[in-house]
Amino acid sequence: MIVKEREISGYPEVTGIVINRKGLSAVINFVFIENLGYGEITLKKSDCWKEHYELADDEFMLARDVLDQQIFDVEGVRVVRVNDIELAKIEEKFALISVDISNRALLRRLGLVGLPILRKTKSKFIDWGNLSVVKGSLGNLKLKISKAKLVKLHPADIANLIENLNFNESIKLVQSLDKETAAEVLEEVEPEYKDTLLERISPKELAHIMEEMPSAQAADVIKDLSEHKKRLVFRKLGVRKAMTLHKLSKYGNDVAGGIMNPEFMSVNKDATVGQAISKIRKHSDEHSSIYHVFVVDEGKRLEGVVSVRTLLLANSSQKVNEIMGKVIRTVRVRTHIQEVARVMTKYNLMSIAVVDKNKVIQGLITVDDILRFLIPNA
Amino acid sequence: MIMEALSGPKSGSWKYFKMKLWVILSVIGPGIIAGTADNDAGGIATYSVVGASFGYKMLWILFVITFILAITQEMGARLGLVTGKGLAALIRENFSLRMTTLVVLITFLANWANVLAEYAGISTIADIYGIPRYVAVPLAALLIWYIIYKGSYKVVQKVFLTSALLFFAYIIAGFMAHPDWGLALKGTFIPQLEMTQDFFYTAVALIGTTITAWGQFFVQSYFVDKGVASEHLRYSRWDVFMGAFWTDFVAFFIILATAGTLYKAGIRIEDAGQAAIALEPLAGSFAKHLFAWGLLNASLLGLAVVSMTSSYVVTEAFGWEGRVDLKKESPAFYKLLAFTIFSSAIAILIPGLPLVPILLGSQMLNTFVLPVIFIAIIKLLNNAQLMGKHRNSLLLNVISWISVAFIVFMSVLLVYMTFTS
Numbered sequence: 001m002i003v004k005e006r007e008i009s010g011y012p013e014v015t016g017i018v019i020n021r022k023g024l025s026a027v028i029n030f031v032f033i034e035n036l037g038y039g040e041i042t043l044k045k046s047d048c049w050k051e052h053y054e055l056a057d058d059e060f061m062l063a064r065d066v067l068d069q070q071i072f073d074v075e076g077v078r079v080v081r082v083n084d085i086e087l088a089k090i091e092e093k094f095a096l097i098s099v100d101i102s103n104r105a106l107l108r109r110l111g112l113v114g115l116p117i118l119r120k121t122k123s124k125f126i127d128w129g130n131l132s133v134v135k136g137s138l139g140n141l142k143l144k145i146s147k148a149k150l151v152k153l154h155p156a157d158i159a160n161l162i163e164n165l166n167f168n169e170s171i172k173l174v175q176s177l178d179k180e181t182a183a184e185v186l187e188e189v190e191p192e193y194k195d196t197l198l199e200r201i202s203p204k205e206l207a208h209i210m211e212e213m214p215s216a217q218a219a220d221v222i223k224d225l226s227e228h229k230k231r232l233v234f235r236k237l238g239v240r241k242a243m244t245l246h247k248l249s250k251y252g253n254d255v256a257g258g259i260m261n262p263e264f265m266s267v268n269k270d271a272t273v274g275q276a277i278s279k280i281r282k283h284s285d286e287h288s289s290i291y292h293v294f295v296v297d298e299g300k301r302l303e304g305v306v307s308v309r310t311l312l313l314a315n316s317s318q319k320v321n322e323i324m325g326k327v328i329r330t331v332r333v334r335t336h337i338q339e340v341a342r343v344m345t346k347y348n349l350m351s352i353a354v355v356d357k358n359k360v361i362q363g364l365i366t367v368d369d370i371l372r373f374l375i376p377n378a
Numbered sequence: 379m380i381m382e383a384l385s386g387p388k389s390g391s392w393k394y395f396k397m398k399l400w401v402i403l404s405v406i407g408p409g410i411i412a413g414t415a416d417n418d419a420g421g422i423a424t425y426s427v428v429g430a431s432f433g434y435k436m437l438w439i440l441f442v443i444t445f446i447l448a449i450t451q452e453m454g455a456r457l458g459l460v461t462g463k464g465l466a467a468l469i470r471e472n473f474s475l476r477m478t479t480l481v482v483l484i485t486f487l488a489n490w491a492n493v494l495a496e497y498a499g500i501s502t503i504a505d506i507y508g509i510p511r512y513v514a515v516p517l518a519a520l521l522i523w524y525i526i527y528k529g530s531y532k533v534v535q536k537v538f539l540t541s542a543l544l545f546f547a548y549i550i551a552g553f554m555a556h557p558d559w560g561l562a563l564k565g566t567f568i569p570q571l572e573m574t575q576d577f578f579y580t581a582v583a584l585i586g587t588t589i590t591a592w593g594q595f596f597v598q599s600y601f602v603d604k605g606v607a608s609e610h611l612r613y614s615r616w617d618v619f620m621g622a623f624w625t626d627f628v629a630f631f632i633i634l635a636t637a638g639t640l641y642k643a644g645i646r647i648e649d650a651g652q653a654a655i656a657l658e659p660l661a662g663s664f665a666k667h668l669f670a671w672g673l674l675n676a677s678l679l680g681l682a683v684v685s686m687t688s689s690y691v692v693t694e695a696f697g698w699e700g701r702v703d704l705k706k707e708s709p710a711f712y713k714l715l716a717f718t719i720f721s722s723a724i725a726i727l728i729p730g731l732p733l734v735p736i737l738l739g740s741q742m743l744n745t746f747v748l749p750v751i752f753i754a755i756i757k758l759l760n761n762a763q764l765m766g767k768h769r770n771s772l773l774l775n776v777i778s779w780i781s782v783a784f785i786v787f788m789s790v791l792l793v794y795m796t797f798t799s
Contacts, residue, residue: 068470068471068475069471070467070471070697071697080696080697080698081470081695081696081697106475109475110475110476110479228393228397
């Protein structure tokens with residue numbers, strides 16, 4: 001039986017029937033079928049079958065592609081096989097509405113209907129709406145949660161899912177995601193799993209994904225790579241990204257320099273509030289969150305800090321150095337993260353600037369970065 | 379993708395070699411394990427009998443078997459790597475439900491009896507060292523259960539590989555028997571026949587113990603469980619070939635060990651335990667201990683592998699999860715494993731258990747199921763939709779069909795001879 005994907009009320013419509021007789025197989029278009037009955041099918045006219053039939057792209061064969069095939073659950077775990085298929089008449093057409101996964105269906109197909117245990121077993125149906133057929137790597141069809149449903153998941157959940165798949169499946173999954181989602185997902189995957197996964201993604205693909213990642217996370221990824229792979233990835237990266245990452249990847253994972261974000265918002269001390277706000281507007285998509293704007297002098301040395309809230313409340317013609325806070329907490333690039341966390345907790349800071357010995361600002365650490373360090377497996 | 383990473387260093391450089399070695403080491407394992415596991419308790423017994431009864435005359439058959447084992451195991455590995463599915467899963471998806479049910483049922487029963495034979499091997503060793511069977515058998519059952527239940531795939535594979543290496547004991551035993559190397563060489567490369575029914579029966583048993591239904595299921599499922607990617611087919615092939623070689627290399631030395639001693643002295647034996655005891659006066663007590671511990675090792679590996687095979691086969695056919703690294707998601711796999719390991723452990727301890735008829739029955743079931751699965755395998759290997767560019771070539775088909783015809787003929791002969799003698 002041939003069905004077309006999603007035709008009647010979301011269920012696949014039966015479009016044809018394959019008949020096998022004496023080694024010859026032919027296809028009858030379903031429009032010629034008068035009725036489907038127990039053990040017999042009546043046709044509207046004779047000689048209506050075609051011996052050569054090409055399956056359309058959205059058509060599949062029930063017996064070959066659905067019956068006895070594997071059902072995976074959301075997490076890519078094999079659950080059961082399709083033991084039987086249920087068709088129903090909707091709007092005068094036949095459609096595949098559900099699959100039976102019960103042992104009862106299995107016994108029935110084995111011809112063991114008379115067994116007393118059969119009366120105790122029940123059919124278990126899965127509505128076709130909960131399943132979708134995805135083309136596997138070899139062009140055969142598999143039943144699995146639809147990709148549409150997958151994309152709606154939070155990156156952290158996709159990451160969990162990836163950890164539960166086998167390597168080949170998980171790499172395929174990462175590759176099927178758009179680069180931005182892939183970047184977010186990779187940030188969330190557990191460290192020990194991430195290493196192996198990264199080694200198996202091609203340098204080119206990895207570079208594309210990294211362009212989408214915040215530099216701090218991308219630097220983490222770089223640090224985890226083998227020397228050889230690292231060089232290959234650097235070659236594929238854009239120059240600016242490569243420079244930033246190279247600088248960041250010098251620091252260990254447990255010091256401020258290793259987790260800081262080199263993309264922070266700063267304005268010159270002579271700028272006005274209005275200029276600062278328009279700069280935030282312009283660059284906001286490059287930052288995941290903006291709590292503060294740093295005020296620097298010509299040499300990029302940190303002069304002060306001003307919160308977004310203060311900026312919003314101030315008069316737009318005021319100079320930022322008039323409203324900025326001058327007493328600011330900073331940490332050095334080599335400060336241990338425990339210490340960074342202590343300082344931030346003590347002074348109730350949402351973010352803290354990282355500076356070098358000349359007070360030149362190098363990057364920014366937010367509470368998110370600290371949390372990620374303290375609870376790495378969440 | 380690894381291949382892409384490999385394209386970096388210049389081929390021939392030390393770095394390139396190191397990286398390539400790393401890939402190979404991460405891929406190999408299943409082939410060696412699946413091959414070596416064929417030398418289980420029943421295998422050791424057969425080899426001992428072959429050497430003791432016919433000396434070096436059957437070594438050439440072993441030589442032929444090595445090729446057949448390599449060919450059949452390669453077919454399994456290729457199917458597994460390319461499709462990512464076990465043999466039982468592929469049979470369910472591509473053949474009728476009735477056939478699947480029959481194959482699964484028979485394999486499960488035959489495996490169960492085979493596990494019984496592994497316990498019998500363990501009991502023999504227990505008897506030699508005066509340890510009560512009621513202690514040795516449950517201990518063995520618990521040990522194997524613990525390893526597979528608690529260990530990750532990596533750990534389990536390491537244990538199995540170590541066990542495979544321990545078969546080296548038999549090579550030492552072979553040397554200690556001071557065999558006639560000239561005769562051994564002649565026996566390996568020049569076919570010799572003895573026109574007696576006993577000779578034929580033993581020859582057929584020799585083939586039957588190496589090429590088994592469970593071995594075929596296991597090699598494929600174990601590769602799939604490991605998740606080896608199809609681009610590593612080349613390395614997995616070597617893995618399988620090394621496995622076939624190692625299996626029969628060990629078998630060769632077991633035959634030498636009994637041929638150089640028992641055959642020379644005219645001592646006839648019926649099982650591996652008797653062989654170990656009979657070796658003591660002829661080759662020293664160290665040889666006896668090597669033989670006995672070798673048998674224990676072989677029985678334990680066989681016990682683990684055959685039990686796992688049953689679980690793989692049933693879970694694949696029903697579409698349940700069955701991966702060593704996915705324990706929580708694979709309850710059915712472990713329930714079946716526990717059933718096989720513990721129910722047969724209890725059964726072997728029943729006094730007066732008719733072990734010989736059970737083993738003969740198991741052998742018969744194996745004979746029924748062998749042709750079916752090999753024909754299925756060849757059909758699957760010719761399925762272009764499934765195998766793509768890895769499907770069988772004409773040459774491979776000819777080789778496969780000849781090997782399969784040979785195996786089927788021999789196993790049918792075995793059953794026939796069992797019933798006429």
